[in-house]
Amino acid sequence: MKKIFGITFGGVQRKTLRLVLLVLLLACAMFTGISLYQNRQLVRVVEDTRTEQQTSISTLSSQTMRAVIDGSLTSTTQLQAQLADNDFLEITRNLYTLQSMAQSLLEKREDVIPQPVSPPLASMDGASAAYVLTEEGVDYTQSELLGVIAHLSSPMIAMHSNSEKIDGCFIGLEDGTFLCVDEKAAVKLDETGRPLSFPVRERPWYTGAIEADGLNYTDVMPDTFSGRLLVTCSIPIRAGDELLGVVGLDVVLESMDDFVSTSTEGCYAYVVNSNGRVILGPEGGGILAEEIDRQSDLREDPALLELLALAQTKNTGLRTIDLKGQAYYAVGAPMPSVGWSVLNIVDQQLTQQSEVQMLADYDGINQAATAKFEDGVGKTRTLGFILFAAVLALSLIAAYISTKRMVKPIEQMTKSIQSSSVSGKLFEMKDEYKTNDEIELLAEAFADLSKKTKRYIKEITEITAEKERIGAELSLATRIQAAMLPHIFPAFPDRAEFDIYASMDPAKEVGGDFYDYFLVDDDHLCMVMADVSGKGVPAALFMMASKIILQSCAMLGKAPAEILTMTNQAICSNNQEEMFVTVWVGVLELSTGRLIAANAGHEYPVLKKPDGSFELFKDKHGFVIGGMDGIKYKEYELQLEPGAKLFLYTDGVPEATDAGNALFGTERMLEALNSAQDKAPLEVLKTVRGAVDGFVQDAEQFDDLTMLCLEYKGSETRK
Amino acid sequence: MLNITKTIEDGRGTLSLEGRLDTMTAPELEQVVRDTIPGLTALTLDFAKLDYISSAGLRVLLSAQKQMNKQGSMKLTNVNETVLEIFEVTGFVDILTIA
Structure with missing residues (x-):
């Protein structure tokens, strides 16, 4: 926005006004150019015509005048010469008569x-x-x-x-x-x-x-x-x-004197004798006054010489001669009886007077007309400038008003949008935006956008709230799940026969792996290591059910195979999602070190004899729990000597993957175990965990990582 | 990463798997199996290029086996040692037909 003379101009207005101004100025320049050109052309045409007409008048006039003069002067001269000669003829005849007598x-x-x-x-x-x-x-x-x-x-x-x-x-x-x-x-x-x-x-x-x-x-x-x-x-x-x-x-000579003395200013008659001397001339001598005074021979003047020579014998006709720097018409005619000639000389200026007058008059008329025309042009020009100024002013005002009207809805829209962005109110379509053009489309688009944005913000808010809620719930679920597993160590501080340590690190907030251990009675320790297919919340829910059922069955004092069979039966009856769980379950008789175990599709346990190293124990495998109805599981028996160690794990350990998709594998696991074979269960697990972390490094933890380590110390210690 | 190639001929389908069948890729196979299985009398899963199978993959196999048990037969071919070991450990060898 820009303020000029207190009037605010928006960008669109300024541009429009500029455009209008430009168009008008261009138009004005064009019209001015054309009118100037026309004006000049007209003046030139008038000038040309004037010259042409003058030339034409002049030519026509001089031709006419010459024709008139030619006619009159020639015949007059001829007549004068004849008349005079007649007189002399008679006199000469008389003279001859007298002489002969x-x-x-x-x-x-x-x-x-x-x-x-x-x-x-x-x-x-x-x-x-x-x-x-x-x-x-x-x-x-x-x-x-x-x-x-x-x-x-x-x-x-x-x-x-x-x-x-x-x-x-x-x-x-x-x-x-x-x-x-x-x-x-x-x-x-x-x-x-x-x-x-x-x-x-x-x-x-x-x-x-x-x-x-x-x-x-x-x-x-x-x-x-x-x-x-x-x-x-x-x-x-x-x-x-x-x-x-x-x-x-x-x-x-009175009769000749008559026509000689009829000479007027610029029009002279002379009688010249055969010696070129003027016999008779007008009073004062006229144009030849000097020659008459000097009594000189006119033939000294070459212009007259030719004329007089010709005039001795015949009528010369109208001739133009130059006398004393001026043009004259001259006609000579002979008087044969005396050898004289009659000479009529007429100043051309005199004959041209009418032409000059005519030209002057015509010029006057012409100039008056030109002056009138120029006056008219001047007035038209002034009027044109006034009109242009008026048109310019009116156009600018009209453009200002029309752009103002055009821009007004946009300004209001801008205000409305600005205020709606502050207040959060919806931008609504109003009647003043219904301009039937792009502005209306813009307003509609804004209204639509405003609605969508509001809905979108609402959705985002809801989703965010939902996410936060789920996050909170999941973090609660994590704690609940962790709390469900035995997690206080040392677990049985009052029992010297064994030491047990376990850990679970879910890949997501909640996991599908679980471990469990509990005393079924004073002499029997039940240990469970399980892995639910899949991960996350579904696995966690399934895991909870599995854990409770397993524990319930175990607490009944059943043998491991029967525990698995019962658990499978219970889970299969309500398993729509084909979820299953691999389970290793063992019951250790603490007094004797006798371990009875059953395996439902779980990883091989790792055993360490008191004087040996950790080794996989390839036990008998049954099918996973929850996969098939009516599976019977078999159990097996192991004798643990004091100092023996048992390591249980889920596939998260051997199948931990590094950035290059290489598996950690059971070999590395056994290596890690053996590097800490003489250490307490806590240290053993820490070592394995360290080895896994060192292998995986920055790769994402892919599966739940669950381990359990039992060290059997023997019943003697207790006694 | 898992690539699944599907061929069906006269109600007999073959799915060739390539890569790892784990938690991330199992849903893909589950979807393919769900789309392919209706109307099949025989389903062959070619494991020649399958490197690894996780419990999530086992679940899909279990589900497919159960479905095929109702309408025909299902068998696994070219199972490599790693995968076979997993089948053995989990007891799946007892319920699957491994050629």
Whole structure:
């Protein structure tokens, strides 16, 4: 028993509780393990799914975006390029027309009557008008060429007024004169109304065309007078090999400017000329601001080189290029008539914004869901722990109560058994032990055992008492038997004629041997040596009867043969158990030394003549007493001389056995007798006894040991 | 120690004894004789290997002889000198048939 928190726990309870605790802990560990595993799996699945979905969204989105951009940007660029090119196509056609007209006029100038031209007038302003300007110090009236060219004034005015895109139409000549058609005559005059000088042959469009020896476009630049964005296209006029001048048209770029300026942050449109320089770009320059500022060749950038090279001839389609470390979509389309290209560049990040936003939104939703899930898991875990604790506590209490209930009958049984062992009361079956299980069986077994033990103790007590009683009775019987035999020595202190000594040592408490001697009358001593078949109480009882009958018969003064015959008759009449007794009986006439004896199956007597040694006397034998009815016994007569000795014994002497089952035998007996042949009967018996003990040593005394020795001293002594 | 070998044939029984027939072993022979004797017309006791016989053994022989006298005959065979001497001393030679 063990006390914990004041509650007593028995061994069975402790073991059961331990078992319950173990099972619960194992179950809990298992469930925790499984739930943790599941949790982890779930988190992994969510994570994987998230990644997959994001990848999928991202891929799908970028593919979609690319498709959309590809479609729109490519076509837009194409359209822009075509529209712009159309304008230039028309203008170029006009320019060529004008050039050929000028060439044909100049080739036959001798035949052409010069047409007058005037310098610009303030009144000309606001409508298409032709006027002349000159380089510093040149007199246009001296020019041979100008008057010829002036014939083109009308077609030039028509050209100018018919096209919104043509801001001005002019022809510069090698002699420093300049025929111009536009609506801005007033700005060519100084404050005094005199025309400003115009360095015609230094203008870029003039030098550019000569240098190109063909169609040339200048850079885009604001108009000298109006500030509008203009580009001048020009072409030289030759008569044969002789350069005579340059025809030029100022083209308003407003329409192109429209789509270029539609550029927004991250989405830029450019017009690039054949030299790789940006002609038009968004305000601020956009992504290519630096290149525009430096007026550098875009083809220096290898990414753009390829694109621009391709864009010279055809629509490039949507391409992805790397600019300044960032990815851009780019589409280029050619403007064949001018050799330019339209370039649209779109920041991929811009196109990916929706995707990024979508991913972010999706991620947000995902994270919210994960957070909710984790929150839920946490709550479930907490709830699980609380539940487990509750289940544990309840289980332990339940186990405690159930084991208590289970163990209670056992405890009561233990108490009951302990108290019954003290009080000696019977352990009884009670209702509380009837649990319908092993406890009931145990209780039944205890009750049974208790009853049996009580009965057994009672029996043992009785048997012990009986044994003690028998022992006491036997010890009393031993004394009675011993007392029945003559046992006071010297037996006849007043008789000098003889000395007699006898002893009986029964193998058990009582024996079947006996000796007897008594004076039948003053002159006759009767001696008896007998051995009842068997040993112990039956032999002793038979011996008592035999002794009394023998003595009674002898006391009648009968002769030994008759004594035996009478005794046999008496015993046989009442002998159911086939018991018998061997008897030697002799009557010694003390006065004469005449001994008359009869032997009923007893051992041979041993005689010693006065001057001789002890010797067996092989007398006549009759059958044992009690064996057969109606036996007649014979007697014989011996003459004892004074000094003669007679030794009688039972078979216990010669048949004493040592540990090796060897018999003592008559030889050893005679030897022992002769070693003490001259001694008194007491000494003779002691010597024989000593010899037997020395022979037998530690072996158990097997038979009764009975001896008698008579020494006849003669009647003379008495007289 | 006493070993008893029993053979019965046509109402004729033979008991061969080996060892000592004394107070301790006599009851064994008595029991065997009591079980064997009913219905026997002849009983032979073979004493060839019997070393010793005590008065208790003599009693069993007497009892058996008396019983066999009523229903047939009993004889002893191969009696050795020691045992024969005991028979002579006790006068049993007069009532037993010793072959």
